[in-house]
Amino acid sequence: MNQELQSLRQRFIETAGHFTQSLGAGRVLGQIFAHIYFSRDPQSLDDLTRKLEISKGSASMAVRQLEQWGALRRVWIKGDRKDYYVATDEFGRIIRKALLDMIGRKMETSDGLLEDSQALLQERMRNGKKADEDWAFIDDRVKKLQSFRDRAQGLWDSSILKMLLK
Amino acid sequence: MNQELQSLRQRFIETAGHFTQSLGAGRVLGQIFAHIYFSRDPQSLDDLTRKLEISKGSASMAVRQLEQWGALRRVWIKGDRKDYYVATDEFGRIIRKALLDMIGRKMETSDGLLEDSQALLQERMRNGKKADEDWAFIDDRVKKLQSFRDRAQGLWDSSILKMLLK
DNA sequence: TGCTACGTTCAAAACTAATTGAACGTAATG
DNA sequence: CATTACGTTCAATTAGTTTTGAACGTAGCA
Numbered sequence: 153m154n155q156e157l158q159s160l161r162q163r164f165i166e167t168a169g170h171f172t173q174s175l176g177a178g179r180v181l182g183q184i185f186a187h188i189y190f191s192r193d194p195q196s197l198d199d200l201t202r203k204l205e206i207s208k209g210s211a212s213m214a215v216r217q218l219e220q221w222g223a224l225r226r227v228w229i230k231g232d233r234k235d236y237y238v239a240t241d242e243f244g245r246i247i248r249k250a251l252l253d254m255i256g257r258k259m260e261t262s263d264g265l266l267e268d269s270q271a272l273l274q275e276r277m278r279n280g281k282k283a284d285e286d287w288a289f290i291d292d293r294v295k296k297l298q299s300f301r302d303r304a305q306g307l308w309d310s311s312i313l314k315m316l317l318k
Numbered sequence: 319m320n321q322e323l324q325s326l327r328q329r330f331i332e333t334a335g336h337f338t339q340s341l342g343a344g345r346v347l348g349q350i351f352a353h354i355y356f357s358r359d360p361q362s363l364d365d366l367t368r369k370l371e372i373s374k375g376s377a378s379m380a381v382r383q384l385e386q387w388g389a390l391r392r393v394w395i396k397g398d399r400k401d402y403y404v405a406t407d408e409f410g411r412i413i414r415k416a417l418l419d420m421i422g423r424k425m426e427t428s429d430g431l432l433e434d435s436q437a438l439l440q441e442r443m444r445n446g447k448k449a450d451e452d453w454a455f456i457d458d459r460v461k462k463l464q465s466f467r468d469r470a471q472g473l474w475d476s477s478i479l480k481m482l483l484k
Numbered sequence: 485t486g487c488t489a490c491g492t493t494c495a496a497a498a499c500t501a502a503t504t505g506a507a508c509g510t511a512a513t514g
Numbered sequence: 515c516a517t518t519a520c521g522t523t524c525a526a527t528t529a530g531t532t533t534t535g536a537a538c539g540t541a542g543c544a
Contacts, residue, residue, distance in 0.1 A: 157452055179532080212492060212493085233542070241462050363520085377521095495535100500529105511521105512519085
């Protein structure tokens with residue numbers, strides 16, 4: 153493969169590495185995906201450790217992660233005991249899964265907190281206790297948060313949907 | 319302030335801390351915002367260091383960041399030399415600014431790379447060199463990436479817009 | 485069956501990011 | 515003017531995360 157092409161590929165690999173790192177997913181994930189995405193032939197773990205100069209352990213873990221997100225697909229090459237991988241190009245799906253995986257849980261946590269707060273505040277009202285100013289203040293703030301959460305939720309869902317629609 | 323209310327507030331502070339941390343913005347940002355958001359009175363740096371048990375340096379830097387994102391507003395209390403802060407509740411704007419600030423630069427880097435690639439590939443074509451299979455392959459992959467980038471860009475822009483429309 | 489070539493795991497090491505706090509500049513106060 | 519009470523900065527430290535690589539289990543092969 154010619155020199156110019158190689159260095160372009162190299163830039164993609166570096167950029168992808170920085171990108172995934174900045175998203176908190178680790179440098180090697182991006183590097184591996186870019187390397188395979190720009191490789192015509194399926195790549196083995198061994199290829200990855202050699203070409204990217206990373207350890208077998210790193211390669212193994214990153215590849216598994218990428219496979220779970222649907223970014224890589226495993227292919228068998230007959231007569232070869234190694235696992236080989238090729239890259240998917242359905243970026244929408246990949247990013248959807250990755251984001252759900254990475255942010256999803258946090259969302260649920262804050263959702264739970266908002267529900268709990270609402271329950272607590274409502275119960276207090278039902279008990280007919282005179283609402284003091286502290287409670288009224290918190291109540292107002294929680295309501296504003298919930299309202300935002302609902303709007304953001306809707307926006308998120310529709311964006312995800314659009315992403316999946318090719 | 320009563321006990322139940324305090325512990326609810328505390329949960330919000332912790333959750334917000336974890337949330338901002340998981341987004342790569344640091345724990346204290348979320349903690350400070352939540353603390354002030356759920357405080358009726360404007361809070362000083364000093365209040366923050368005491369209530370959240372963080373250093374003055376941390377508080378100062380985080381507050382400045384939050385102010386830049388429009389999440390906090392500085393208020394003056396006459397006869398007091400301290401700076402006091404109150405929380406904004408325009409979450410859409412806040413998140414917009416924060417995301418632009420945090421992801422923006424990364425996007426530019428990869429955009430630049432895509433433009434460069436395109437230029438390189440087009441120039442090669444113009445020179446009439448016979449496109450070998452390696453080039454054709456890379457060309458195809460770059461085109462797919464660009465197409466995705468464009469769709470994602472549009473989606474991003476429209477989402478940001480909707481968020482701002484209250 | 486023993487041997488080999490693989491993928492996986494996980495404790496330790498290397499690296500990176502967040503936090504602290506002492507030193508500093510500044511502006512208000514008396 | 516000197517003093518004090520603040521906010522800011524940044525080098526050093528601490529905490530957290532990623533990466534490594536040796537040890538291990540397993541499946542295919544002879």
